[in-house]
Amino acid sequence: MPATPAPEVIHRPDERFDEFLLAAAATHPDHPAVVEYTDGAERVTTFRGLRETAERYAGQLDRFGLEIGERVMIVSDTSAEAVALVLACASRGLPFVPVSPETPAERRATIERLAEPALCLAADGEPETAVGHGRFGGGAIEVPRPPSRRARSRRAVTPTDTAYIIFTSGTTGRPKGVVMSHRAVVAFYRGMMAEGFVSVGDRVASTSPLQFDFSLLDIGMALGSGAAVAPVPRALLRWPTRFLKVLSVTRATHVNGVPSIWRQSLRHIPGRLADLPDLRGVLFCGEEFPLAELRHLQRLRPGIRLINCYGATESMAASFAEVPDPLPADVTHLSIGNGHRGTDILLLDAEGSPVEEEGVVGEMYLRSPALMTGYWGDADATDAALVADPLEPRSGQRLLRTGDLAFRGADGGLRFCGRRDSQVQIRGNRVEPAEVQRRLSAHSAVCEAAVVVSEGLDGEAELCAFVVLTDGAADTAESDLRAFCLRAMPAYMAPGVVRIVDSLPVNQHGKTDHRRLLAELLTDA
Numbered sequence: 001m002p003a004t005p006a007p008e009v010i011h012r013p014d015e016r017f018d019e020f021l022l023a024a025a026a027t028h029p030d031h032p033a034v035v036e037y038t039d040g041a042e043r044v045t046t047f048r049g050l051r052e053t054a055e056r057y058a059g060q061l062d063r064f065g066l067e068i069g070e071r072v073m074i075v076s077d078t079s080a081e082a083v084a085l086v087l088a089c090a091s092r093g094l095p096f097v098p099v100s101p102e103t104p105a106e107r108r109a110t111i112e113r114l115a116e117p118a119l120c121l122a123a124d125g126e127p128e129t130a131v132g133h134g135r136f137g138g139g140a141i142e143v144p145r146p147p148s149r150r151a152r153s154r155r156a157v158t159p160t161d162t163a164y165i166i167f168t169s170g171t172t173g174r175p176k177g178v179v180m181s182h183r184a185v186v187a188f189y190r191g192m193m194a195e196g197f198v199s200v201g202d203r204v205a206s207t208s209p210l211q212f213d214f215s216l217l218d219i220g221m222a223l224g225s226g227a228a229v230a231p232v233p234r235a236l237l238r239w240p241t242r243f244l245k246v247l248s249v250t251r252a253t254h255v256n257g258v259p260s261i262w263r264q265s266l267r268h269i270p271g272r273l274a275d276l277p278d279l280r281g282v283l284f285c286g287e288e289f290p291l292a293e294l295r296h297l298q299r300l301r302p303g304i305r306l307i308n309c310y311g312a313t314e315s316m317a318a319s320f321a322e323v324p325d326p327l328p329a330d331v332t333h334l335s336i337g338n339g340h341r342g343t344d345i346l347l348l349d350a351e352g353s354p355v356e357e358e359g360v361v362g363e364m365y366l367r368s369p370a371l372m373t374g375y376w377g378d379a380d381a382t383d384a385a386l387v388a389d390p391l392e393p394r395s396g397q398r399l400l401r402t403g404d405l406a407f408r409g410a411d412g413g414l415r416f417c418g419r420r421d422s423q424v425q426i427r428g429n430r431v432e433p434a435e436v437q438r439r440l441s442a443h444s445a446v447c448e449a450a451v452v453v454s455e456g457l458d459g460e461a462e463l464c465a466f467v468v469l470t471d472g473a474a475d476t477a478e479s480d481l482r483a484f485c486l487r488a489m490p491a492y493m494a495p496g497v498v499r500i501v502d503s504l505p506v507n508q509h510g511k512t513d514h515r516r517l518l519a520e521l522l523t524d525a
């Protein structure tokens with residue numbers, strides 16, 4: 001008798017963000033929705049419990065008489081309480097603005113000045129005195145000085161209303177607020193569900209801060225499928241033994257995160273990675289996963305499902321691509337696929353014409369119902385990112401101009417190969433630093449590499465490489481690494497400076513922090 005398939009979660013068309021995430025409460029009320037790790041044990045919140053707490057928070061929010069569209073800033077990491085508050089805000093049409101508790105005060109003040117939230121609620125911390133500031137916990141919201149009541153002119157929440165605003169660092173250093181509607185987020189979630197990564201009863205470990213939309217992917221991937229999200233406490237993430245202990249205690253079947261979350265475990269306790277009996281899938285995004293590390297992970301976990309998820313906050317993500325198991329030795333770029341179901345990634349040249357030939361680099365443009373509404377309060381930046389369809393400008397359809405470069409592989413799948421604005425001219429030749437970084441990462445003695453561009457003594461752009469060696473390769477010299485590059489690329493692409501360092505800095509999202517590397521160069525100059 002074949003095992004009866006797990007009952008499906010029932011989704012209705014045009015669900016609000018919260019309705020999508022709580023759909024499983026109707027069919028699987030007693031299944032785990034959030035599995036938290038506290039003091040060495042798991043604490044489970046079921047879908048019924050999550051829905052009840054969300055309803056309590058929604059009732060608390062009603063007391064303030066806010067207008068649909070008024071923002072609620074939430075200062076918290078991912079937790080059952082924070083997810084419940086997010087659901088409550090979405091049910092009332094109040095865009096939530098997630099901010100990490102470790103966000104520097106000045107940046108938080110900037111985001112607050114830009115977003116002008118009606119409420120600013122922290123999971124814990126000192127009692128607030130400013131108007132609208134307060135705390136949330138246990139289904140209750142306390143705001144010592146509530147905001148003035150609003151005149152309410154909107155009657156109902158519509159799918160094109162804003163579900164959340166995520167502030168990412170813009171190239172100018174001024175945070176850009178990415179405005180995402182209910183319709184866009186749910187369209188992305190449906191595209192992701194079509195990939196069938198997780199099912200009822202699974203547990204998705206989430207390793208990104210709530211302010212990073214990757215955490216919202218994790219929450220949607222889990223709850224939308226009737227599975228549980230298992231937030232990994234930020235403080236434990238940086239200790240490999242504790243990180244793996246959390247995965248073991250919460251019985252994580254999937255782990256989502258940027259590539260750097262695996263680095264220390266792969267380097268120092270690879271054997272322990274083999275010990276996690278429930279783990280069967282890893283989804284990564286945000287930057288390229290160094291291939292040597294990826295192959296190491298595959299050797300330790302034969303049969304594990306590795307998903308390369310590509311995308312920008314402006315569309316949550318754009319594509320999912322399975323990593324071949326094992327990854328063939330001659331592969332130099334991972335596929336990012338061609339866009340998840342319901343999207344289409346166009347590859348266009350500088351003139352806006354389609355690039356058809358294999359191996360030719362173009363810029364990716366994304367056609368998708370999951371595109372952002374725009375950047376908060378920045379119409380010019382919005383118009384630069386959401387452009388008329390270059391293939392049919394008359395349609396009025398807007399595409400996301402990603403700023404990302406790619407080429408098509410032999411299998412038709414796209415290969416990411418850097419950002420348009422990171423290209424440099426060196427001695428008259430166009431160079432993509434990511435290409436040099438990939439070459440250095442392919443050296444057997446290298447376990448991490450990053451390449452930044454600085455100004456050389458002659459005022460020319462110069463490639464500077466920072467390299468972390470594998471434990472057994474301490475005697476590898478910078479000259480060996482430069483020679484390794486020269487064997488595969490023209491001289492102008494070989495880094496002028498090669499620094500061997502103990503580790504690479506990562507930003508608050510866990511991505512290699514190129515800005516900090518540049519700053520180190522300038523201070524040493």
Ligand SMILES: Nc1ncnc2c1ncn2[C@@H]1O[C@H](COS(=O)(=O)NC(=O)C[C@H](N)c2cccc(Br)c2)[C@@H](O)[C@H]1O
Nearest residue numbers: 213214217285286287288309310311312313316317416
């Ligand atoms: N898989 C890859 N290979 C290589 N380069 C990648 C990948 N995914 C991104 N990137 C780069 O990161 C940029 C975007 O940065 S971002 O806006 O901070 N957002 C992010 O990184 C995270 C991004 N929102 C995301 C990705 C997946 C799921 C979710 Br949910 C969210 C992209 O434009 C790319 O340049």
